Amino acid sequence: MKPIEGVMTQTNAPRGIDPDSLFFVQVDATKCEACGTCEEHCATGAIQSINEEGIHQVVDPAACMNCGQCLVNCPYDAIYEGVSYVDEIFEKLKDPNTIVVSMPAPAVRYGLGECFGAPTGTYVGGQMHAALRQLGFNYIWDNEFTADVTIMEEGTELIQRVKEQGQKDARPLPQFTSCCPGWVKFAETFYPDLLPNMSSCKSPIGMLGPLAKTYGAEETHTPAQKIYTVSIMPCIAKKYEGMRPEMADSGFRDIDATIDTRELAYMIKTAGIDFNALPSQGPDPILGDSTGAATIFGNSGGVMEAALRLAYEVLSGQKLNNPDIKVVRTHEGINTADVKVPNFGTVKVAVASGLQNAAKLCDEVRAGKSPYHFIEIMTCPGGCVNGGGQPVDPEIRASLFRSTVAQINKRFRARRVGA
Amino acid sequence: MKLNRRGFIKACGFMAGYTVLGLNMTKVAVAATMDFVGLRQKSVYDADAKIYKIRKSQDNPMIKKLYNREDGFLHEGPCGHMSHHLLHTHYVDRSSRVTALKEKGYKFNF
Numbered sequence: 001m002k003p004i005e006g007v008m009t010q011t012n013a014p015r016g017i018d019p020d021s022l023f024f025v026q027v028d029a030t031k032c033e034a035c036g037t038c039e040e041h042c043a044t045g046a047i048q049s050i051n052e053e054g055i056h057q058v059v060d061p062a063a064c065m066n067c068g069q070c071l072v073n074c075p076y077d078a079i080y081e082g083v084s085y086v087d088e089i090f091e092k093l094k095d096p097n098t099i100v101v102s103m104p105a106p107a108v109r110y111g112l113g114e115c116f117g118a119p120t121g122t123y124v125g126g127q128m129h130a131a132l133r134q135l136g137f138n139y140i141w142d143n144e145f146t147a148d149v150t151i152m153e154e155g156t157e158l159i160q161r162v163k164e165q166g167q168k169d170a171r172p173l174p175q176f177t178s179c180c181p182g183w184v185k186f187a188e189t190f191y192p193d194l195l196p197n198m199s200s201c202k203s204p205i206g207m208l209g210p211l212a213k214t215y216g217a218e219e220t221h222t223p224a225q226k227i228y229t230v231s232i233m234p235c236i237a238k239k240y241e242g243m244r245p246e247m248a249d250s251g252f253r254d255i256d257a258t259i260d261t262r263e264l265a266y267m268i269k270t271a272g273i274d275f276n277a278l279p280s281q282g283p284d285p286i287l288g289d290s291t292g293a294a295t296i297f298g299n300s301g302g303v304m305e306a307a308l309r310l311a312y313e314v315l316s317g318q319k320l321n322n323p324d325i326k327v328v329r330t331h332e333g334i335n336t337a338d339v340k341v342p343n344f345g346t347v348k349v350a351v352a353s354g355l356q357n358a359a360k361l362c363d364e365v366r367a368g369k370s371p372y373h374f375i376e377i378m379t380c381p382g383g384c385v386n387g388g389g390q391p392v393d394p395e396i397r398a399s400l401f402r403s404t405v406a407q408i409n410k411r412f413r414a415r416r417v418g419a
Numbered sequence: 420m421k422l423n424r425r426g427f428i429k430a431c432g433f434m435a436g437y438t439v440l441g442l443n444m445t446k447v448a449v450a451a452t453m454d455f456v457g458l459r460q461k462s463v464y465d466a467d468a469k470i471y472k473i474r475k476s477q478d479n480p481m482i483k484k485l486y487n488r489e490d491g492f493l494h495e496g497p498c499g500h501m502s503h504h505l506l507h508t509h510y511v512d513r514s515s516r517v518t519a520l521k522e523k524g525y526k527f528n529f
Binding site: 020043044045046048059060062063106107110111119120121122123125145147148149151152153155156157160178184185187188189190192195198200201202206207210211214215218246247249250285286287288289290291292293294295296298299300302306309310313320323324329331356359381382383385386390393395408 | 434455456457458459460461462463464465466467468470471473474475476477478479480481482485486492496497498502503504505506507508509510511512513514516517520525526527528529
Protein backbone atom coordinates (compact mmCIF):
# COMPACT_ATOMS: atom_id res chain seq x y z
CA MET A 1 0.00 0.00 0.00
CA LYS A 2 1.14 3.53 -0.69
CA PRO A 3 -0.45 6.94 -0.29
CA ILE A 4 -1.59 8.43 -3.60
CA GLU A 5 -2.89 11.98 -3.22
CA GLY A 6 -4.03 11.28 0.32
CA VAL A 7 -5.66 7.93 -0.47
CA MET A 8 -4.02 4.63 0.48
CA THR A 9 -3.76 2.43 -2.58
CA GLN A 10 -2.78 -1.19 -3.21
CA THR A 11 -0.53 -1.28 -6.27
CA ASN A 12 -1.22 -4.45 -8.17
CA ALA A 13 -2.24 -5.13 -11.73
CA PRO A 14 -4.84 -7.88 -11.79
CA ARG A 15 -5.26 -9.60 -15.14
CA GLY A 16 -7.62 -12.33 -16.25
CA ILE A 17 -9.47 -12.15 -12.92
CA ASP A 18 -13.23 -11.88 -12.64
CA PRO A 19 -13.67 -8.23 -11.53
CA ASP A 20 -16.77 -9.28 -9.57
CA SER A 21 -14.42 -10.98 -7.09
CA LEU A 22 -12.34 -7.86 -6.35
CA PHE A 23 -12.81 -5.16 -3.74
CA PHE A 24 -12.07 -1.91 -5.59
CA VAL A 25 -12.64 -0.01 -2.33
CA GLN A 26 -12.49 -1.33 1.21
CA VAL A 27 -12.35 0.07 4.73
CA ASP A 28 -9.15 -0.16 6.77
CA ALA A 29 -10.65 -1.36 10.05
CA THR A 30 -7.74 0.13 12.05
CA LYS A 31 -8.54 3.63 10.77
CA CYS A 32 -12.35 3.46 10.81
CA GLU A 33 -13.82 5.77 13.47
CA ALA A 34 -17.33 4.34 13.03
CA CYS A 35 -18.75 7.74 12.07
CA GLY A 36 -21.02 6.19 9.43
CA THR A 37 -20.35 8.86 6.75
CA CYS A 38 -19.58 6.15 4.19
CA GLU A 39 -22.93 4.47 4.82
CA GLU A 40 -24.75 7.78 4.25
CA HIS A 41 -23.06 8.20 0.87
CA CYS A 42 -23.47 4.58 -0.30
CA ALA A 43 -26.62 4.22 -2.41
CA THR A 44 -26.81 0.43 -2.38
CA GLY A 45 -25.96 -0.18 1.28
CA ALA A 46 -22.93 -2.31 0.36
CA ILE A 47 -20.84 -0.61 3.06
CA GLN A 48 -22.23 -1.25 6.51
CA SER A 49 -21.41 -1.69 10.16
CA ILE A 50 -20.08 -5.19 10.84
CA ASN A 51 -19.79 -5.24 14.64
CA GLU A 52 -21.04 -3.57 17.80
CA GLU A 53 -18.30 -0.94 17.68
CA GLY A 54 -19.69 0.28 14.36
CA ILE A 55 -16.60 -0.56 12.29
CA HIS A 56 -17.63 -0.49 8.63
CA GLN A 57 -16.73 -2.79 5.72
CA VAL A 58 -17.83 -3.32 2.15
CA VAL A 59 -19.60 -6.58 2.90
CA ASP A 60 -19.43 -8.11 -0.58
CA PRO A 61 -18.18 -6.87 -3.98
CA ALA A 62 -21.45 -8.02 -5.57
CA ALA A 63 -23.36 -5.22 -3.81
CA CYS A 64 -20.65 -2.56 -4.38
CA MET A 65 -20.91 -0.47 -7.55
CA ASN A 66 -17.26 0.63 -7.14
CA CYS A 67 -18.23 4.32 -7.34
CA GLY A 68 -15.94 5.36 -4.48
CA GLN A 69 -18.31 7.95 -3.03
CA CYS A 70 -17.60 6.37 0.38
CA LEU A 71 -13.88 6.92 -0.17
CA VAL A 72 -14.01 10.59 -1.20
CA ASN A 73 -16.40 11.42 1.63
CA CYS A 74 -14.60 9.56 4.46
CA PRO A 75 -13.27 12.21 6.90
CA TYR A 76 -10.63 9.82 8.29
CA ASP A 77 -8.91 8.55 5.14
CA ALA A 78 -9.97 5.08 6.29
CA ILE A 79 -11.06 3.76 2.89
CA TYR A 80 -8.41 2.47 0.50
CA GLU A 81 -8.35 1.58 -3.18
CA GLY A 82 -7.87 -2.11 -3.93
CA VAL A 83 -6.57 -1.99 -7.52
CA SER A 84 -3.88 0.23 -9.07
CA TYR A 85 -1.84 -0.17 -12.24
CA VAL A 86 0.61 2.73 -11.70
CA ASP A 87 3.72 0.55 -11.17
CA GLU A 88 2.99 -1.51 -14.28
CA ILE A 89 2.41 1.64 -16.37
CA PHE A 90 5.80 3.06 -15.30
CA GLU A 91 7.41 -0.19 -16.51
CA LYS A 92 5.56 -0.09 -19.82
CA LEU A 93 6.56 3.56 -20.37
CA LYS A 94 10.24 2.52 -20.04
CA ASP A 95 9.89 -0.48 -22.38
CA PRO A 96 10.92 0.52 -25.95
CA ASN A 97 8.91 -2.37 -27.41
CA THR A 98 5.62 -1.14 -26.00
CA ILE A 99 3.61 1.64 -27.58
CA VAL A 100 1.78 3.24 -24.67
CA VAL A 101 -1.40 5.12 -25.47
CA SER A 102 -3.03 7.67 -23.14
CA MET A 103 -6.81 7.91 -22.94
CA PRO A 104 -7.90 10.61 -20.45
CA ALA A 105 -11.59 11.20 -19.72
CA PRO A 106 -13.22 14.65 -19.97
CA ALA A 107 -13.57 15.21 -16.20
CA VAL A 108 -9.88 14.47 -15.45
CA ARG A 109 -8.87 17.88 -16.83
CA TYR A 110 -11.19 19.67 -14.39
CA GLY A 111 -9.71 17.95 -11.31
CA LEU A 112 -6.03 17.28 -12.03
CA GLY A 113 -4.91 20.87 -11.44
CA GLU A 114 -6.18 20.74 -7.85
CA CYS A 115 -3.38 18.27 -7.02
CA PHE A 116 -0.88 20.95 -8.06
CA GLY A 117 -2.41 23.79 -6.07
CA ALA A 118 -4.85 25.22 -8.63
CA PRO A 119 -8.31 26.38 -7.45
CA THR A 120 -11.18 23.87 -7.54
CA GLY A 121 -12.29 23.03 -11.08
CA THR A 122 -9.45 24.77 -12.95
CA TYR A 123 -9.31 23.56 -16.58
CA VAL A 124 -5.86 22.06 -17.28
CA GLY A 125 -6.50 20.16 -20.53
CA GLY A 126 -3.46 21.60 -22.33
CA GLN A 127 -1.02 20.98 -19.47
CA MET A 128 -2.46 17.47 -19.05
CA HIS A 129 -1.58 16.61 -22.66
CA ALA A 130 1.91 18.09 -22.17
CA ALA A 131 2.40 16.09 -18.96
CA LEU A 132 1.34 12.84 -20.67
CA ARG A 133 3.87 13.56 -23.43
CA GLN A 134 6.63 14.18 -20.86
CA LEU A 135 5.71 10.99 -19.00
CA GLY A 136 6.59 9.16 -22.22
CA PHE A 137 3.21 8.17 -23.63
CA ASN A 138 3.72 7.44 -27.34
CA TYR A 139 0.29 8.62 -28.44
CA ILE A 140 -1.64 11.35 -26.68
CA TRP A 141 -5.07 10.18 -27.68
CA ASP A 142 -8.04 11.49 -25.82
CA ASN A 143 -11.22 9.90 -24.59
CA GLU A 144 -13.08 13.09 -25.51
CA PHE A 145 -12.75 12.03 -29.15
CA THR A 146 -14.75 8.89 -28.43
CA ALA A 147 -17.24 10.92 -26.40
CA ASP A 148 -18.02 12.45 -29.80
CA VAL A 149 -18.15 8.94 -31.31
CA THR A 150 -20.53 7.91 -28.50
CA ILE A 151 -22.86 10.75 -29.43
CA MET A 152 -22.89 9.60 -33.05
CA GLU A 153 -23.61 5.98 -32.05
CA GLU A 154 -25.94 6.54 -29.11
CA GLY A 155 -27.80 9.44 -30.78
CA THR A 156 -28.34 7.31 -33.89
CA GLU A 157 -29.54 4.40 -31.72
CA LEU A 158 -32.04 6.70 -29.99
CA ILE A 159 -33.39 7.98 -33.31
CA GLN A 160 -33.70 4.36 -34.54
CA ARG A 161 -35.57 3.33 -31.39
CA VAL A 162 -38.00 6.25 -31.67
CA LYS A 163 -38.70 5.45 -35.34
CA GLU A 164 -39.20 1.70 -34.81
CA GLN A 165 -41.90 2.05 -32.12
CA GLY A 166 -45.04 0.11 -33.05
CA GLN A 167 -43.09 -2.28 -35.25
CA LYS A 168 -42.51 -5.93 -34.42
CA ASP A 169 -39.40 -6.51 -32.24
CA ALA A 170 -38.99 -2.79 -31.58
CA ARG A 171 -36.39 -1.99 -28.91
CA PRO A 172 -38.13 -0.37 -25.93
CA LEU A 173 -38.17 3.27 -24.84
CA PRO A 174 -36.94 5.05 -22.80
CA GLN A 175 -33.34 4.48 -23.79
CA PHE A 176 -30.91 4.66 -20.87
CA THR A 177 -27.38 6.00 -21.34
CA SER A 178 -24.62 3.48 -20.70
CA CYS A 179 -21.53 5.67 -20.18
CA CYS A 180 -21.33 5.32 -16.41
CA PRO A 181 -19.88 1.97 -15.22
CA GLY A 182 -21.37 2.26 -11.72
CA TRP A 183 -24.82 2.74 -13.22
CA VAL A 184 -24.32 -0.14 -15.70
CA LYS A 185 -23.40 -2.54 -12.89
CA PHE A 186 -26.31 -1.18 -10.83
CA ALA A 187 -28.80 -1.89 -13.62
CA GLU A 188 -27.31 -5.37 -14.15
CA THR A 189 -27.53 -6.11 -10.41
CA PHE A 190 -30.77 -4.51 -9.24
CA TYR A 191 -32.83 -3.89 -12.41
CA PRO A 192 -31.85 -6.71 -14.83
CA ASP A 193 -35.37 -6.66 -16.32
CA LEU A 194 -34.57 -3.17 -17.71
CA LEU A 195 -31.44 -4.23 -19.62
CA PRO A 196 -33.30 -4.06 -22.99
CA ASN A 197 -33.70 -0.33 -22.30
CA MET A 198 -29.95 0.19 -21.92
CA SER A 199 -28.22 1.66 -24.94
CA SER A 200 -26.10 -1.06 -26.50
CA CYS A 201 -23.32 1.52 -26.97
CA LYS A 202 -20.16 1.04 -24.97
CA SER A 203 -18.99 3.97 -22.90
CA PRO A 204 -16.49 6.38 -24.55
CA ILE A 205 -13.53 4.52 -23.03
CA GLY A 206 -15.08 1.20 -24.07
CA MET A 207 -14.98 2.61 -27.62
CA LEU A 208 -11.52 4.18 -27.53
CA GLY A 209 -9.80 0.96 -26.40
CA PRO A 210 -10.81 -1.10 -29.46
CA LEU A 211 -10.51 1.88 -31.84
CA ALA A 212 -6.92 2.50 -30.67
CA LYS A 213 -5.93 -1.10 -31.44
CA THR A 214 -7.68 -1.23 -34.83
CA TYR A 215 -8.21 2.19 -36.45
CA GLY A 216 -5.37 3.85 -34.50
CA ALA A 217 -2.97 1.00 -35.25
CA GLU A 218 -3.88 1.19 -38.94
CA GLU A 219 -3.53 4.98 -39.21
CA THR A 220 -0.17 5.06 -37.39
CA HIS A 221 1.19 1.81 -38.90
CA THR A 222 1.74 0.37 -35.42
CA PRO A 223 1.43 -3.38 -34.79
CA ALA A 224 -1.66 -3.70 -32.60
CA GLN A 225 -0.05 -6.31 -30.33
CA LYS A 226 2.53 -3.71 -29.24
CA ILE A 227 -0.11 -1.21 -28.12
CA TYR A 228 -0.76 -0.84 -24.39
CA THR A 229 -3.80 1.30 -23.67
CA VAL A 230 -4.09 3.33 -20.47
CA SER A 231 -7.51 4.60 -19.52
CA ILE A 232 -7.31 7.68 -17.23
CA MET A 233 -10.59 8.30 -15.43
CA PRO A 234 -12.17 10.41 -12.67
CA CYS A 235 -13.62 7.13 -11.53
CA ILE A 236 -12.87 3.91 -9.66
CA ALA A 237 -15.69 1.91 -11.29
CA LYS A 238 -13.91 2.32 -14.66
CA LYS A 239 -11.26 -0.09 -13.32
CA TYR A 240 -14.01 -2.69 -13.12
CA GLU A 241 -15.28 -1.81 -16.60
CA GLY A 242 -11.80 -2.16 -18.15
CA MET A 243 -11.54 -5.69 -16.71
CA ARG A 244 -14.90 -6.92 -18.07
CA PRO A 245 -14.09 -10.10 -20.04
CA GLU A 246 -16.23 -9.03 -23.01
CA MET A 247 -14.10 -5.89 -23.57
CA ALA A 248 -11.85 -7.64 -26.07
CA ASP A 249 -13.35 -6.79 -29.46
CA SER A 250 -10.10 -5.51 -31.00
CA GLY A 251 -8.68 -9.04 -30.87
CA PHE A 252 -6.70 -8.10 -27.74
CA ARG A 253 -7.67 -6.70 -24.35
CA ASP A 254 -9.23 -3.39 -25.38
CA ILE A 255 -8.12 -1.59 -22.19
CA ASP A 256 -4.85 -2.76 -20.62
CA ALA A 257 -4.79 -0.52 -17.57
CA THR A 258 -7.04 1.98 -15.82
CA ILE A 259 -5.97 4.71 -13.39
CA ASP A 260 -7.80 7.67 -11.89
CA THR A 261 -7.10 11.40 -11.69
CA ARG A 262 -5.29 11.04 -8.35
CA GLU A 263 -3.02 8.33 -9.75
CA LEU A 264 -2.16 10.46 -12.80
CA ALA A 265 -1.17 13.31 -10.45
CA TYR A 266 0.95 10.83 -8.48
CA MET A 267 2.69 9.67 -11.67
CA ILE A 268 3.42 13.26 -12.74
CA LYS A 269 4.86 14.07 -9.30
CA THR A 270 6.86 10.83 -9.13
CA ALA A 271 8.39 11.55 -12.55
CA GLY A 272 9.54 14.95 -11.25
CA ILE A 273 7.55 16.95 -13.80
CA ASP A 274 6.87 20.59 -12.88
CA PHE A 275 3.20 20.55 -13.87
CA ASN A 276 2.55 24.25 -13.36
CA ALA A 277 5.43 25.21 -15.69
CA LEU A 278 4.12 23.06 -18.57
CA PRO A 279 2.96 24.71 -21.80
CA SER A 280 -0.55 24.05 -23.09
CA GLN A 281 -0.41 21.35 -25.78
CA GLY A 282 -2.97 19.60 -27.94
CA PRO A 283 -3.57 15.85 -28.26
CA ASP A 284 -2.31 13.80 -31.22
CA PRO A 285 -4.56 13.76 -34.30
CA ILE A 286 -6.79 10.90 -35.52
CA LEU A 287 -8.08 9.93 -32.06
CA GLY A 288 -7.46 13.15 -30.17
CA ASP A 289 -9.54 16.09 -31.40
CA SER A 290 -12.78 16.81 -29.64
CA THR A 291 -15.61 19.28 -29.18
CA GLY A 292 -17.51 21.10 -26.46
CA ALA A 293 -20.16 18.38 -26.69
CA ALA A 294 -17.52 15.87 -25.59
CA THR A 295 -16.14 17.85 -22.68
CA ILE A 296 -19.56 18.32 -21.05
CA PHE A 297 -19.77 14.52 -20.58
CA GLY A 298 -18.10 15.27 -17.24
CA ASN A 299 -21.26 16.90 -15.85
CA SER A 300 -24.61 15.41 -14.93
CA GLY A 301 -26.81 16.25 -17.93
CA GLY A 302 -23.83 16.54 -20.27
CA VAL A 303 -24.36 13.38 -22.29
CA MET A 304 -28.01 14.40 -22.67
CA GLU A 305 -27.14 17.90 -23.91
CA ALA A 306 -24.49 16.58 -26.29
CA ALA A 307 -26.91 13.96 -27.68
CA LEU A 308 -29.63 16.59 -28.14
CA ARG A 309 -27.21 18.80 -30.12
CA LEU A 310 -27.09 15.89 -32.61
CA ALA A 311 -30.70 14.67 -32.35
CA TYR A 312 -32.12 18.17 -32.89
CA GLU A 313 -30.28 18.58 -36.19
CA VAL A 314 -30.99 15.05 -37.45
CA LEU A 315 -34.70 15.02 -36.51
CA SER A 316 -35.54 18.58 -37.60
CA GLY A 317 -33.22 18.83 -40.57
CA GLN A 318 -32.38 22.32 -39.32
CA LYS A 319 -29.22 23.80 -37.87
CA LEU A 320 -29.15 24.28 -34.11
CA ASN A 321 -27.94 27.86 -33.82
CA ASN A 322 -27.40 28.01 -30.06
CA PRO A 323 -25.88 24.76 -28.80
CA ASP A 324 -26.60 25.60 -25.15
CA ILE A 325 -29.52 23.41 -24.01
CA LYS A 326 -29.47 24.60 -20.42
CA VAL A 327 -32.71 22.93 -19.28
CA VAL A 328 -31.01 19.52 -19.01
CA ARG A 329 -28.04 20.74 -16.94
CA THR A 330 -28.31 19.08 -13.55
CA HIS A 331 -26.56 19.92 -10.33
CA GLU A 332 -28.24 17.33 -8.12
CA GLY A 333 -31.39 15.21 -7.99
CA ILE A 334 -33.63 14.49 -10.95
CA ASN A 335 -34.20 16.93 -13.79
CA THR A 336 -36.81 16.46 -16.51
CA ALA A 337 -37.40 18.49 -19.66
CA ASP A 338 -39.50 18.62 -22.80
CA VAL A 339 -37.36 19.63 -25.75
CA LYS A 340 -39.33 20.90 -28.75
CA VAL A 341 -37.83 19.77 -32.05
CA PRO A 342 -39.26 21.33 -35.27
CA ASN A 343 -40.69 18.86 -37.83
CA PHE A 344 -40.66 16.14 -35.17
CA GLY A 345 -42.42 17.03 -31.94
CA THR A 346 -41.37 16.87 -28.34
CA VAL A 347 -38.44 14.85 -27.03
CA LYS A 348 -39.03 14.02 -23.37
CA VAL A 349 -35.88 13.52 -21.34
CA ALA A 350 -34.83 12.91 -17.75
CA VAL A 351 -31.43 13.30 -16.12
CA ALA A 352 -30.47 11.91 -12.72
CA SER A 353 -27.31 11.55 -10.71
CA GLY A 354 -27.04 9.44 -7.58
CA LEU A 355 -28.34 5.87 -7.64
CA GLN A 356 -31.21 6.59 -5.21
CA ASN A 357 -32.54 9.00 -7.84
CA ALA A 358 -31.81 6.49 -10.61
CA ALA A 359 -33.91 3.91 -8.78
CA LYS A 360 -36.94 6.25 -8.80
CA LEU A 361 -36.73 6.56 -12.60
CA CYS A 362 -36.14 2.79 -12.92
CA ASP A 363 -39.24 2.03 -10.85
CA GLU A 364 -41.28 4.25 -13.18
CA VAL A 365 -39.98 2.40 -16.23
CA ARG A 366 -40.63 -0.96 -14.55
CA ALA A 367 -44.23 0.11 -13.83
CA GLY A 368 -44.69 1.13 -17.48
CA LYS A 369 -45.36 4.73 -16.44
CA SER A 370 -42.23 6.41 -17.75
CA PRO A 371 -43.10 9.12 -20.30
CA TYR A 372 -39.50 9.69 -21.40
CA HIS A 373 -37.62 8.91 -24.59
CA PHE A 374 -34.13 9.21 -23.18
CA ILE A 375 -32.79 8.99 -19.61
CA GLU A 376 -29.24 9.86 -18.55
CA ILE A 377 -27.97 8.39 -15.29
CA MET A 378 -24.71 9.11 -13.49
CA THR A 379 -23.78 7.29 -10.29
CA CYS A 380 -21.89 10.16 -8.66
CA PRO A 381 -23.89 13.21 -7.50
CA GLY A 382 -23.27 16.00 -10.05
CA GLY A 383 -21.61 13.65 -12.55
CA CYS A 384 -18.05 12.53 -13.30
CA VAL A 385 -16.48 15.80 -12.10
CA ASN A 386 -17.42 14.52 -8.62
CA GLY A 387 -16.21 11.00 -9.36
CA GLY A 388 -14.68 8.67 -6.80
CA GLY A 389 -11.29 8.97 -8.51
CA GLN A 390 -11.09 12.77 -8.41
CA PRO A 391 -8.92 14.72 -5.95
CA VAL A 392 -10.54 14.70 -2.53
CA ASP A 393 -12.29 17.87 -1.36
CA PRO A 394 -9.82 19.30 1.19
CA GLU A 395 -12.75 20.51 3.32
CA ILE A 396 -13.80 16.96 4.13
CA ARG A 397 -10.50 15.97 5.70
CA ALA A 398 -9.41 19.38 6.98
CA SER A 399 -12.56 20.49 8.69
CA LEU A 400 -12.13 20.03 12.41
CA PHE A 401 -15.74 20.97 12.80
CA ARG A 402 -16.92 18.16 10.57
CA SER A 403 -14.77 15.55 12.23
CA THR A 404 -15.84 16.80 15.66
CA VAL A 405 -19.46 16.30 14.66
CA ALA A 406 -18.57 12.83 13.43
CA GLN A 407 -16.79 11.98 16.68
CA ILE A 408 -19.69 13.15 18.81
CA ASN A 409 -22.06 11.12 16.68
CA LYS A 410 -19.79 8.14 17.24
CA ARG A 411 -19.87 8.52 21.02
CA PHE A 412 -23.59 9.06 20.89
CA ARG A 413 -24.09 5.86 18.94
CA ALA A 414 -21.66 3.90 21.13
CA ARG A 415 -23.59 4.92 24.23
CA ARG A 416 -26.84 3.87 22.59
CA VAL A 417 -25.44 0.43 21.76
CA GLY A 418 -24.29 -0.07 25.35
CA ALA A 419 -27.60 1.00 26.86
CA MET B 420 -4.27 23.38 29.85
CA LYS B 421 -6.54 23.75 32.84
CA LEU B 422 -10.24 23.95 32.02
CA ASN B 423 -12.11 26.45 34.19
CA ARG B 424 -15.75 26.22 35.17
CA ARG B 425 -16.95 28.66 32.51
CA GLY B 426 -14.98 26.84 29.81
CA PHE B 427 -16.34 23.51 30.93
CA ILE B 428 -19.96 24.70 30.73
CA LYS B 429 -19.28 26.24 27.32
CA ALA B 430 -17.82 22.97 26.06
CA CYS B 431 -20.82 21.05 27.44
CA GLY B 432 -23.10 23.45 25.59
CA PHE B 433 -21.27 22.87 22.32
CA MET B 434 -21.33 19.12 22.88
CA ALA B 435 -25.07 19.10 23.52
CA GLY B 436 -25.70 21.37 20.54
CA TYR B 437 -23.66 19.23 18.17
CA THR B 438 -25.37 16.07 19.40
CA VAL B 439 -28.84 17.50 18.86
CA LEU B 440 -28.00 19.22 15.60
CA GLY B 441 -25.77 16.44 14.29
CA LEU B 442 -28.18 15.46 11.55
CA ASN B 443 -28.67 19.02 10.31
CA MET B 444 -24.95 19.69 10.46
CA THR B 445 -24.35 16.69 8.23
CA LYS B 446 -26.87 18.08 5.76
CA VAL B 447 -25.03 21.42 5.76
CA ALA B 448 -21.77 19.60 5.13
CA VAL B 449 -23.33 17.72 2.19
CA ALA B 450 -24.55 21.03 0.74
CA ALA B 451 -21.01 22.40 1.01
CA THR B 452 -19.75 19.41 -0.97
CA MET B 453 -22.21 20.23 -3.75
CA ASP B 454 -20.77 23.76 -3.93
CA PHE B 455 -17.38 22.20 -4.51
CA VAL B 456 -18.91 20.09 -7.29
CA GLY B 457 -20.65 23.21 -8.61
CA LEU B 458 -17.27 24.90 -9.14
CA ARG B 459 -16.07 22.01 -11.26
CA GLN B 460 -19.38 21.91 -13.18
CA LYS B 461 -19.18 25.64 -13.95
CA SER B 462 -15.65 25.22 -15.25
CA VAL B 463 -16.85 22.47 -17.62
CA TYR B 464 -19.59 24.67 -19.13
CA ASP B 465 -17.19 27.63 -19.38
CA ALA B 466 -14.72 25.47 -21.32
CA ASP B 467 -17.51 24.25 -23.62
CA ALA B 468 -18.53 27.84 -24.37
CA LYS B 469 -15.10 29.50 -24.53
CA ILE B 470 -12.25 27.03 -25.10
CA TYR B 471 -13.67 24.47 -27.53
CA LYS B 472 -14.01 26.00 -30.99
CA ILE B 473 -16.37 23.28 -32.24
CA ARG B 474 -19.33 22.48 -30.02
CA LYS B 475 -21.23 19.67 -31.76
CA SER B 476 -19.91 16.12 -32.13
CA GLN B 477 -21.10 15.84 -35.73
CA ASP B 478 -18.99 18.90 -36.68
CA ASN B 479 -15.69 17.39 -35.42
CA PRO B 480 -13.51 16.95 -38.55
CA MET B 481 -11.99 13.75 -37.11
CA ILE B 482 -15.52 12.37 -36.64
CA LYS B 483 -16.28 13.24 -40.27
CA LYS B 484 -13.09 11.41 -41.31
CA LEU B 485 -14.01 8.34 -39.21
CA TYR B 486 -17.53 8.10 -40.70
CA ASN B 487 -16.61 9.22 -44.23
CA ARG B 488 -18.98 7.37 -46.62
CA GLU B 489 -16.20 6.60 -49.09
CA ASP B 490 -13.05 5.73 -47.19
CA GLY B 491 -13.85 6.16 -43.50
CA PHE B 492 -13.01 3.38 -41.06
CA LEU B 493 -16.72 3.30 -40.13
CA HIS B 494 -17.96 4.11 -43.65
CA GLU B 495 -21.32 2.38 -43.05
CA GLY B 496 -22.11 5.20 -40.62
CA PRO B 497 -23.09 5.06 -36.95
CA CYS B 498 -24.63 1.76 -35.78
CA GLY B 499 -23.26 0.02 -38.88
CA HIS B 500 -21.74 -3.45 -38.97
CA MET B 501 -18.24 -2.45 -37.85
CA SER B 502 -19.71 -0.18 -35.16
CA HIS B 503 -21.69 -3.06 -33.76
CA HIS B 504 -18.60 -5.25 -33.69
CA LEU B 505 -16.26 -2.75 -32.00
CA LEU B 506 -18.39 -0.12 -30.26
CA HIS B 507 -21.52 -1.88 -28.99
CA THR B 508 -21.86 -4.42 -26.22
CA HIS B 509 -24.29 -6.58 -24.29
CA TYR B 510 -25.16 -6.72 -20.59
CA VAL B 511 -25.24 -9.51 -18.03
CA ASP B 512 -27.86 -10.17 -15.35
CA ARG B 513 -25.83 -9.93 -12.12
CA SER B 514 -28.74 -10.14 -9.68
CA SER B 515 -28.17 -13.71 -8.46
CA ARG B 516 -25.23 -12.96 -6.14
CA VAL B 517 -27.07 -10.16 -4.36
CA THR B 518 -30.17 -12.34 -4.09
CA ALA B 519 -28.03 -15.06 -2.48
CA LEU B 520 -26.60 -12.52 -0.02
CA LYS B 521 -30.10 -11.33 0.88
CA GLU B 522 -31.13 -14.92 1.56
CA LYS B 523 -28.20 -15.17 3.98
CA GLY B 524 -29.65 -12.23 5.90
CA TYR B 525 -27.69 -9.27 4.45
CA LYS B 526 -29.77 -6.14 3.90
CA PHE B 527 -29.27 -3.80 0.96
CA ASN B 528 -31.21 -0.76 -0.19
CA PHE B 529 -32.80 -2.15 -3.36
